[in-house]
Amino acid sequence: MSIWSKLRALPRLQRITLILFVIVVVNVILDATTGYQILGGDILNVLFCIALLILVLRMFRPLTRKILWRLRNRLLVTYVFLGVVPLGLITIMLLLGSFVFFGQIAANLVRGELDRRIELNYSAAHDLALSTLYGARAAEFVQDLRQRLPQLRTIVQTETSSTVMPREGELQTIPSWSTPGFKGVIIANNQLMIAADAQAQSANRAARVFAYLPIDSALLNEFPADLGYVNILSGNLRTTAVSVRVNDTDKANPNVEPGWSAIAKTGRPLPPAQGIWDWTLSWVSILDAKELEGRTRNTILTVNSRPSLLMPRIFSNLGTGARVPGILLLIVAGFFLVVEIVSLIVSLRLTRTITRTVHDLYLGTKQVAAGNFSKRIPIRKTQDQLSELAGSFNTMTDHIQLLLEEVREKEKLESELEIAREVQKQLFPKGVPHLKTLQLAGVCNPARIVSGDYYDFVPVGAQRTAIVIGDISGKGISAALLMASVQSSLHAQLSVLEAIPSTATLVTRLNKQLYENTPPEKYATFYCAFYDDSNGRLSYTNAGHLPPILVRNGNASRLEVNGMVVGLMPDAAYDQLMIELQPGDLLAAFTDGITESENGDGEQFGEDRLARLLVEHSRKTLDEIVEITTSSVRQWAFDLDNQDDTTMLLARRV
Numbered sequence: 001m002s003i004w005s006k007l008r009a010l011p012r013l014q015r016i017t018l019i020l021f022v023i024v025v026v027n028v029i030l031d032a033t034t035g036y037q038i039l040g041g042d043i044l045n046v047l048f049c050i051a052l053l054i055l056v057l058r059m060f061r062p063l064t065r066k067i068l069w070r071l072r073n074r075l076l077v078t079y080v081f082l083g084v085v086p087l088g089l090i091t092i093m094l095l096l097g098s099f100v101f102f103g104q105i106a107a108n109l110v111r112g113e114l115d116r117r118i119e120l121n122y123s124a125a126h127d128l129a130l131s132t133l134y135g136a137r138a139a140e141f142v143q144d145l146r147q148r149l150p151q152l153r154t155i156v157q158t159e160t161s162s163t164v165m166p167r168e169g170e171l172q173t174i175p176s177w178s179t180p181g182f183k184g185v186i187i188a189n190n191q192l193m194i195a196a197d198a199q200a201q202s203a204n205r206a207a208r209v210f211a212y213l214p215i216d217s218a219l220l221n222e223f224p225a226d227l228g229y230v231n232i233l234s235g236n237l238r239t240t241a242v243s244v245r246v247n248d249t250d251k252a253n254p255n256v257e258p259g260w261s262a263i264a265k266t267g268r269p270l271p272p273a274q275g276i277w278d279w280t281l282s283w284v285s286i287l288d289a290k291e292l293e294g295r296t297r298n299t300i301l302t303v304n305s306r307p308s309l310l311m312p313r314i315f316s317n318l319g320t321g322a323r324v325p326g327i328l329l330l331i332v333a334g335f336f337l338v339v340e341i342v343s344l345i346v347s348l349r350l351t352r353t354i355t356r357t358v359h360d361l362y363l364g365t366k367q368v369a370a371g372n373f374s375k376r377i378p379i380r381k382t383q384d385q386l387s388e389l390a391g392s393f394n395t396m397t398d399h400i401q402l403l404l405e406e407v408r409e410k411e412k413l414e415s416e417l418e419i420a421r422e423v424q425k426q427l428f429p430k431g432v433p434h435l436k437t438l439q440l441a442g443v444c445n446p447a448r449i450v451s452g453d454y455y456d457f458v459p460v461g462a463q464r465t466a467i468v469i470g471d472i473s474g475k476g477i478s479a480a481l482l483m484a485s486v487q488s489s490l491h492a493q494l495s496v497l498e499a500i501p502s503t504a505t506l507v508t509r510l511n512k513q514l515y516e517n518t519p520p521e522k523y524a525t526f527y528c529a530f531y532d533d534s535n536g537r538l539s540y541t542n543a544g545h546l547p548p549i550l551v552r553n554g555n556a557s558r559l560e561v562n563g564m565v566v567g568l569m570p571d572a573a574y575d576q577l578m579i580e581l582q583p584g585d586l587l588a589a590f591t592d593g594i595t596e597s598e599n600g601d602g603e604q605f606g607e608d609r610l611a612r613l614l615v616e617h618s619r620k621t622l623d624e625i626v627e628i629t630t631s632s633v634r635q636w637a638f639d640l641d642n643q644d645d646t647t648m649l650l651a652r653r654v
Contacts, residue, residue, distance in 0.1 A: 129198045435531070452480060468528050549610065562577055
């Protein structure tokens with residue numbers, strides 16, 4: 001296998017990390033040999049570190065998961081991230097902030113002292129220009145100025161002469177770019193100097209003085225001792241960098257990068273640290289220096305100091321109590337440390353309380369999973385939510401035991417209901433009578449295990465067939481028992497009577513029997529018809545049932561209702577009506593579970609929608625019509641769990 005194939009076989013993260021590693025190695029080699037790196041080398045180094053960190057974390061992921069499985073370990077890690085890590089970051093931020101704060105103050109103090117020297121030099125130049133203008137001898141005045149500024153160099157120009165003092169000074173003429181009023185820092189022959197250009201003039205005379213002082217160790221040693229150790233470096237900020245460390249000797253600074261040179265530095269060492277808090281800090285400040293050619297050159301002023309040197313300066317208004325703020329800060333830090341220790345102890349105790357209760361719950365759930373619902377876990381007297389949780393667990397197991405008893409009772413009841421369902425199925429027609437002139441089909445879909453709807457086909461004599469459909473009030477077991485009573489009563493009357501009664505007589509007897517043997521609130525809608533296979537006549541009685549729909553020649557009509565429900569009043573009167581079915585006629589009888597089915601908006605399926613459905617599919621087989629109708633009702637219904645029993649009976653004259 002080639003190297004490229006092996007590389008492609010590695011996971012994506014490993015490939016990226018390996019490629020970045022190669023780039024980092026190449027950068028190190030190039031930097032060591034040529035001083036240059038691949039473009040974007042620093043960014044690629046950072047990306048390599050990030051990729052390597054992610055790779056290491058992924059390698060330790062299984063071990064991490066194993067360690068963090070226990071809740072106690074998770075809480076401890078959480079405390080580390082929520083408590084220790086933020087505290088550490090805050091501490092680092094405070095240290096960095098203190099470093100920046102004290103470093104900036106040290107740099108500002110040194111710059112302030114340097115600015116004071118620049119102003120003093122400019123004042124000396126201006127005084128010398130005035131003395132020259134009004135006749136004083138410049139050499140004598142310079143000697144007086146050197147009492148205050150020992151290394152002062154001057155160039156004095158008038159309309160007639162130019163005097164350089166001393167003659168061996170670094171500058172012999174005023175730089176061409178300088179103008180009166182200039183004061184700042186210049187570089188001449190790699191020597192950093194404080195310079196000033198001042199001019200004095202009267203009505204007919206003028207005197208111009210360019211005064212400068214070398215910035216060297218002697219000058220920097222004149223700075224106050226409480227400012228620290230000072231270096232001034234010269235170089236180009238755009239192409240090189242500088243790093244500075246404490247340097248307490250007169251030796252050359254070994255940390256100056258190539259392209260930089262130490263122009264001036266103090267030889268005064270830093271005083272010893274006052275304590276562990278009195279660390280050595282370094283800071284830089286950029287100075288703009290003018291070269292003799294007029295170019296601006298970058299110079300770096302570095303300061304090495306200590307907080308103990310700067311605190312008296314910062315709190316100088318407190319006099320001898322300048323150390324009081326530091327002492328107060330130490331007291332506050334100690335107080336915070338005590339609070340952190342107390343918080344850690346409290347956190348560990350809370351962790352133990354939480355993990356102990358959770359461990360008890362874990363063992364309890366394992367017992368429950370194994371089927372031991374008598375398991376009880378100990379309740380700790382902690383008076384908190386965890387003890388309440390343990391009590392809730394014990395209460396839950398008690399309830400589970402009760403629920404198991406109820407489930408067993410329910411299973412027993414469901415078993416009995418299933419037996420009742422099988423018994424009820426035997427009450428419905430086992431087959432459809434085969435008539436010469438009439439096709440029959442019927443279906444009953446219970447909303448629950450058993451149904452309160454009833455339909456039947458009963459042969460009556462040689463030529464007649466009873467077609468029956470009914471809807472018992474209510475649902476469930478009570479409706480199913482009443483349905484069985486209606487079925488048995490109907491079959492008994494049709495089997496024991498020698499003469500075939502009319503449908504009105506049959507329904508009247510059924511009404512009286514139900515009234516006498518059922519509770520007052522129980523009743524049933526009932527439709528009973530006799531079909532004569534010899535002549536196609538259908539005689540019927542409708543006792544409060546929904547009117548059947550007759551589809552003839554593509555039009556739908558409803559048969560009349562000619563009586564009230566059965567089982568409600570003992571002396572209710574019923575009539576018999578008769579129609580003659582013609583070839584192609586489709587008669588549909590149904591219960592309210594079809595027409596009163598509601599969609600999500602509360603709209604019922606309705607008799608009109610059922611009639612249109614029957615007209616549309618009247619040419620199909622009866623079984624297809626039954627399937628289409630019941631499917632349409634199921635799709636229409638929104639809440640199938642509360643759906644009523646749906647029963648349909650179809651008859652077609654052939």
